[in-house]
Amino acid sequence: MAEAVFAHKVREAGLGDLIAADSAGTGNWHVGSSPHSGTRRTLAKNAIQYTHAARQIVATDLEKFDYVITMDDDNFDKVQMMGQGKAVVRPFLEYAPDTGITEVPDPYFTGNFEEVYDLVDAAADGLLAAIRADHRL
Numbered sequence: 672m673a674e675a676v677f678a679h680k681v682r683e684a685g686l687g688d689l690i691a692a693d694s695a696g697t698g699n700w701h702v703g704s705s706p707h708s709g710t711r712r713t714l715a716k717n718a719i720q721y722t723h724a725a726r727q728i729v730a731t732d733l734e735k736f737d738y739v740i741t742m743d744d745d746n747f748d749k750v751q752m753m754g755q756g757k758a759v760v761r762p763f764l765e766y767a768p769d770t771g772i773t774e775v776p777d778p779y780f781t782g783n784f785e786e787v788y789d790l791v792d793a794a795a796d797g798l799l800a801a802i803r804a805d806h807r808l
Contacts, residue, residue, distance in 0.1 A: 672710045672787060673742065673763060673775070675721035677795040684799065686808060693736070695728035697749040702727055709784040717788065733758045740766075740798065743774040764790065766797030 674694035681690045696702075702725050706714075714721050733739060733756025740763045741747040750760055764773055770793055778784045802808065 672706065672714065672778075672784075673740070673791045673795065674723065675706075675714050675719050676788070676791045677798060678721075679719045680795050680799050684803075686803075689808060690799075690802060694723060695726050695732065697728055697746050699727045709778055709782065713784040713788050728753070730754055730756075732756075733760070738798070738802070743777070763794045763798070766795075766801060767793035768797075769793070
């Protein structure tokens, strides 16, 4: 969901040729799968087009990407244990401090896809603003 919302905002800002997004999990249990049906419904409800097959993050992603954004503390710790690269590694909700929440709840377990959408939407705005400032876009 986070990748789809962020990529949608990038396209709306006219920056699709300059900013790319990719999504990967720290675990391998969903590799090759489509997003959860609740995610797909929530994205469709918000008119966000998205196709994706899950993949697992690899250490080279820390060199390939400028930013690696994590959803929760466990993800952050696992990414940190992979080593270092050029990527800025930050929790997603650092880009939405007004939410008062530090970890994105997993809607796969909570079923609350709308709450997650609202958090992701706010954080995607903050992340895009930070990237625009960092890269003078």
